[in-house]
Amino acid sequence: MNYPTRLLAPLALAVAFVAACGSPPPPPPPPAPVINQDSIDAAARARAAAAERARADSVARAEAARRAAEERARAEAAERERAAIAAARAAFATVIYFDLDKSDLKPEARTILMAKLPLLRANMNVRIRIAGHTDDRGSDAYNVALGQRRAAAAKRFLVDQGIAADRIDVVSFGEDRPVAMGSGEENWSKNRRDEFEIIVGGENLRLP
Amino acid sequence: MTSHALTTARLPLAIACLIALLAPAVHAQDPAPQGVRIGLTYSSGTRPGLYILPMQGPDADSIKAIISRDLDYGDRITVIAPDSGQPTVGTLNYPLFARLGAAAILQVTPSAGGTLRLVLHEVAAARVLQSADLPLRGAPLSPEWRMSLHGIADEIERWVTGARGVSATRILFTREGTLWQVDADGANAQRVPGVVSGLDPAWHPSGQQMAYMEMLDDGTHVVLRDIESGRSRRVSSTGGTNMSPAFSPDGKTMVYASGEDGVDLFALPVEGSDRRIRITVGGSTNAQPSFSPDGRRIAFTSFRLGRPEIYITDADGTNAELLTTSGFGDQLYRSDPSWSPDGRFVAFSTQIEGRFQIATISLRDRSVKQHTIDAVNEDPSWAPDARHLVFTSSRSGSKQLWVLDTESGRMRQLTRGPAARMAAWSPRLVITR
Structure with a gap:
């Protein structure tokens, strides 16, 4: 197979040479192409459309990416705010503790109460409930009154700091809603407490 | 003890008069009709023997068991009730029963119609002291039937001792945050x-209505309830406690x-108006009212000295005075007053060595008697006999x-199961004559 091919190649070159050196008649002009304007237009349109699509797609992609980024940022911001509000609410719910049979506020209780003020001042529509609780060592029945005194003591402090009295409800659950069961000072001390709950305006809290 | 009761069965008239004078003046217990003597004559503080x-x-077995237990729980009678034997017919051999330690003999004959024929014999006088036909109500062994039998046992106690028993009563209490009741x-x-x-x-x-505290998330409220129908209404109108x-x-x-800042006592008509009248003046924590039997005074717990103590005030709030003045126990904390139905004592809880104990204080001389030592004991409520x-x-x-x-110091456990607390003893719910 290789042999004939090697012979034919120089021969073809020779024929081409002879042909070029002679004066052969000019070849007839190629027939003028028949121009189909429609198809050109269509092609152009298609190209333009494709280009346009590509451009639009890329714009859309960029836009989508920008929007997604914005969305993410917004969500993150909202999440951060939610977290901040949740943290503020949680901080607001920090309980205060009392000594046995006592309802006077200890220094650390006053510090915790002071920390609740900014939220109350930044959200004038917020109403709260303070619930007083006791351990189970005092009189079972009279403990409701002791819990009431504990709740009232915290309310009095907040009112003295300028919070309107009608924004604060006080209730007592005596020894009936303990957080720590059993006896021993470790449990008792956890039960002698005031709890704080936002009962109105907690959905749209403004951070201080 | 019963033989002592027999030897002292004949008491001088003077002592009988003295006992009559000591009898409750306000809550007069079933004054006997003229010319009828109620009760054996026996010395105070002893428990006459009753042979059933x-x-x-x-x-018959249930009736005997319930009557025997009621009379035993009354702590005024020593019940002698042999487990078996034939009903006695004919004349009773009184000297034989005297030797068995019986000051009285009870003959009970149930009839098919639900009536009990009761005959009480006085051994020393060798005669019938009382007899009656008394009805039982409701289906045998039903709560209603048992309550009517308790009423009969209380009447028998009155025949023997002169003082009606308290077995036809119930005790309301708190269990798992809600209300329960139990027969006495x-x-x-x-x-x-x-x-x-x-x-x-x-x-x-x-005995037809009750009141209680309802504890909800928005605070505690006082509710009045009709026992028969169960119809209830909230009578406290303010928030807080x-x-x-x-x-x-x-x-x-x-x-x-009631109160938001302090807690004070308020009076309210049970029927109709909800206009309440303040009794104590604010600034402290005044709670746990208990009326004297004449309705003119109220014992209550107050924090006005910086610790819970028991005070007595006129029902209109004037003349408040400290009742628990004597210093005893290692912690000053007295609460849960309950004024005895005979007006002579206020029972209360007092903290001693860090634990509550039951005590009574005499309103005559302010002497205090401690009734419990073991474990934590609190929140006393008097039976209508002013004794339990x-x-x-x-x-x-x-x-x-x-x-x-409170007289003998005897104790019995009333409830079992999940924790029970905050008891209130009813008035007599059935009075059988």
């Missing part, structure tokens, strides 16, 4: 239906403690209700 003859007839003999412990939250109950003197309802002895007024107290005790390992005879 063997009986036959419908539900410990039977028929059951939940009061339809109460979401119920603490610290109180009986209306009619509303607690410790009590009724005046005439049943017309309810007093409870129901209270909360941890002596069995959990909070349960116990009954104490």
Whole structure:
């Protein structure tokens, strides 16, 4: 197979040479192409459309990416705010503790109460409930009154700091809603407490 | 003890008069009709022996067991009740019963119609002291039937001792945050239906209504409930704390403690108007009212000295004075006053060596008697006989209700099962004559 091919190649070159050196008649002009304007237009349109699509797609992609980024940022911001509000609410719910049979506020209780003020001042529509609780060592029945005194003591402090009295409800659950069961000072001390709950305006809290 | 009762069975008239003078003046217990002598003659503080003859007839065993237990729990009679034997016919051999330690003999004959024929013999006088046909109500062994039998046992106690028993009563209490009731003999412990939250109950003197504290998320409220129909209404009208309802002895007024800053006592008509009248003046914590039997004074717990102590005030709030003045115990904390139905004592809880104990204080000389030592004991409530107290005790390992005879010191456990507390002893619910 290789042999004939090697012979034919120089021969073809020779024929081409002879042909070029002679004066052969000019070849007839190629027939003028028949121009189909429609198809050109269509092609152009298609190209333009494709280009346009590509451009639009890329714009859309960029836009989508920008929007997604914005969305993410917004969500993150909202999440951060939610977290901040949740943290503020949680901080607001920090309980205060009392000594046995006592309802006077200890220094650390006053510090915790002071920390609740900014939220109350930044959200004038917020109403709260303070619930007083006791351990189970005092009189079972009279403990409701002791819990009431504990709740009232915290309310009095907040009112003295300028919070309107009608924004604060006080209730007592005596020894009936303990957080720590059993006896021993470790449990008792956890039960002698005031709890704080936002009962109105907690959905749209403004951070201080 | 019973033989002593027999040897001293004949008492001088002077002592009988003295006992009559000591009898409750206000809550006069069933004054006997002229010319009829009620009760054996026996010396105060002893328990005359009562021999219950063997009986036959419908539900005879249950009837005998319930009557025997009621009389035993009354702590005024020594019951001698042989387990078996034939009903005695003919004349009783009184000297034989005297040798058995009986000051009296009870013959009970159940009839098919649900009536008990009762005959009480006085051994020393060798004669019939009392007899009556008394009806039982409801289906045999039903709660209603048992209550009517308790009423009969209380009447028998009156025949023997002159003082009606308290077995036809119930005790309201708090269990698992809601209201329960139990008969005075410990039977028929059951939940009061339809109460979401119920603490610290109180009986209306009619026995037909109760009040209690309802503890909800928005605070505590006082609720008045009709026992028969179960119809209830909230009587406290303010937020914050509303607690410790009590009724005046005439049943017309309810007093409870209420407040947001301090807690004070308020009086409210039981029927109609909801206009309440303040009794104590603000600035402290005044709660747990208990009326004197004449309705003119109220014992209550107040924090006005910086610790809980018991005070007495006129019912209009004037003339408040400290009742628990004597310093005893290692901690100054006295609460849960309950004024005895005979007006002579206030029972209360006092902290001693860090634990509550039951004590009574005499209103005559302010002498204090401590009734409990073991475990934590609190929140006493008097039986209508002004002798027995129901209270909360941890002596069995959990909070349960116990009954104490303040005269003999005898105690019995009333409730079992989940923790029980905040007891209120009813007035007599059945009075059989």
